[in-house]
Every structure is written in C-alpha cells, then in structure tokens.
Amino acid sequence: DSGVTQTPKHLITATGQRVTLRCSPRSGDLSVYWYQQSLDQGLQFLIQYYNGEERAKGNILERFSAQQFPDLHSELNLSSLELGDSALYFCASSTTGGIAGAYNEQFFGPGTRLTVL
Amino acid sequence: AQSVTQLGSHVSVSEGALVLLRCNYSSSVPPYLFWYVQYPNQGLQLLLKYTTGATLVKGINGFEAEFKKSETSFHLTKPSAHMSDAAEYFCAVTMSGASKIIFGSGTRLSIRP
Numbered sequence: 001d002s003g004v005t006q007t008p009k010h011l012i013t014a015t016g017q018r019v020t021l022r023c024s025p026r027s028g029d030l031s032v033y034w035y036q037q038s039l040d041q042g043l044q045f046l047i048q049y050y051n052g053e054e055r056a057k058g059n060i061l062e063r064f065s066a067q068q069f070p071d072l073h074s075e076l077n078l079s080s081l082e083l084g085d086s087a088l089y090f091c092a093s094s095t096t097g098g099i100a101g102a103y104n105e106q107f108f109g110p111g112t113r114l115t116v117l
Numbered sequence: 118a119q120s121v122t123q124l125g126s127h128v129s130v131s132e133g134a135l136v137l138l139r140c141n142y143s144s145s146v147p148p149y150l151f152w153y154v155q156y157p158n159q160g161l162q163l164l165l166k167y168t169t170g171a172t173l174v175k176g177i178n179g180f181e182a183e184f185k186k187s188e189t190s191f192h193l194t195k196p197s198a199h200m201s202d203a204a205e206y207f208c209a210v211t212m213s214g215a216s217k218i219i220f221g222s223g224t225r226l227s228i229r230p
Contacts, residue, residue: 002160033216043207045217056216090160106218108153108161 003027004109006091012115018079021112025072025093031055032074033094033106034066038087049074050096078114086116119144119210123221131229136180136195138224140208143189150191151209151218152182161207167191178202203228 003026013019025032034046036059045058049068060066063081068074078085092106124139142148152164165176172184178201182193191208208221 002162004160031216042222043220045219048216058217092161105163105166107163110158110160 002107002109004091004093004107006089006109006112008112009110010113010115012117013081014117015081015083017081017116018077019081019114021076021078021089021091021114023074023076023091023093023109025074025091026107029093029095029107030072031094031096032068032072033092034060034074034076035090035092035108036087037090037111038084041087043090046076081116083116086114088113119148119212119219121208121210121219121221123206123208123224125224126222127225127227129227129229130198132200133197136193136198136202136226138193138206138208138226140182140191140193140221141189142191142208142210144210144212146212148210148212150182150184151211152176152180152191152193153207153209153220154178155205155207155223157204164193164206198226198228200228200230202226 005024007022030051033048037043046060047066048056052068063079066076088111090111091109094106120143122141150167153161165174167174167184175181180195205223207223209218211218
C-alpha cells in the first residue's frame with residue numbers, strides 16, 4: 001500500500017458527460033501528479049500540483065482540468081467525454097515538487113478505471 | 118528531450134530461469150532511471166532506481182539493474198524467475214528537478230511453470 005488513495009475505483013459513463021476523479025496523497029506529501037494509462041498512448045503525464053498551485057503540465061487535453069485543495073487532496077475533472085478517454089487514471093504524490101538537484105520519488109495510487117460508453 | 122524504449126512488449130520465461138527485460142533511454146542530461154512493476158488491477162510500484170553513484174542497483178523481490186551510460190541502457194534482471202513475478206514492467210526516466218516521469222511502453226512478463 002503506497003498510502004495514496006483514489007476514488008472511485010471504477011467509473012462507467014456515457015460520451016459527452018463530465019466526471020471527477022479524486023486523489024488523496026500520502027500524509028505529508030505536497031505534490032500530486034496525474035497520469036493517464038491507455039492501450040494506445042501508454043502511460044502519460046497529465047499535470048502536477050504542488051501545495052495548491054499548478055507546477056507542471058503534460059499532455060493534458062483542454063477538456064480536462066485539475067485542482068489541489070487546501071487539505072492537499074486533488075481532483076481531476078474530465079468533461080465532454082469521448083470514447084478515447086477510456087483509460088486508467090493514476091494519481092501519484094511526492095514530498096516535494098521538483099527541486100533542482102533532487103529526485104522526488106513518486107508514490108502511485110491504485111488508479112481509477114474510466115470507461116466511456 | 119528524454120525518451121525510453123523497451124524492447125519486447127511480451128517476454129515469457131520458465132520458472133527458475135533468468136529474467137532479462139531490456140530498456141534503452143535517450144537523455145541530453147544525466148538521467149534518473151527507474152523500473153516500476155504493475156500487477157493486475159493495481160497501481161505502479163517502484164522496483165528500483167538509479168540516480169547517482171553505483172551503477173548496479175538492487176531492488177525489491179530480487180531484481181537488479183545496471184546503468185550503462187555508454188550503451189544508454191538500464192536492463193532489468195533477476196537470476197531466477199518466480200511465478201509471482203508475472204506482471205507488467207515499466208522502465209522510466211526523469212532528470213534532476215523535473216516533475217514528470219517519462220515511461221516506456223511496458224513489457225508484460227509471463228512465467229511458465
């Protein structure tokens with residue numbers, strides 16, 4: 001158990017809908033990262049938040065957004081869903097947010113499997 | 118830019134045989150390299166990592182990997198496969214101060230009885 005929790009475990013919805021995925025980082029971790037794992041794209045970094053602020057952006061679609069709340073939990077919002085958005089969405093957390101000269105080990109949650117029908 | 122290539126999307130070995138999963142990376146700066154394992158319906162678990170120092174790194178469950186700068190490789194090995202090693206393995210790269218980790222496409226390891 002990594003200490004990172006994600007809810008829900010599974011989500012089934014229809015095209016055009018909007019969903020929210022939730023992540024609670026390990027106790028004391030300030031950074032949250034979101035990744036998408038799909039069959040055709042593999043594992044891709046979406047976005048990072050550090051202590052409530054966006055720190056880095058990856059291959060995140062404009063239909064997707066995220067935020068990190070004062071209690072450090074994070075939500076990933078996916079809107080206008082398409083069939084191709086079906087994937088496993090992982091959240092990871094680390095102690096810090098990317099410091100020059102340091103590696104911040106990321107601990108991954110179990111993921112949320114999203115199925116868009 | 119950084120990238121990772123994993124050779125072989127599926128590797129099958131007999132129980133007790135040597136496991137060798139191949140990973141080559143591309144990086145214009147000194148890389149940090151990782152191997153993660155993903156068991157069915159679970160998240161990613163860090164097996165081992167190379168940041169600096171000794172190029173042969175040992176991880177959990179008897180796995181080890183060697184960083185070879187001249188070959189830009191970071192292959193994962195285990196002397197004797199166990200049935201419980203069946204999983205998906207991901208090689209990944211990042212660099213000092215970076216936020217994102219770049220993952221390879223993964224290698225599914227199957228173990229034959």
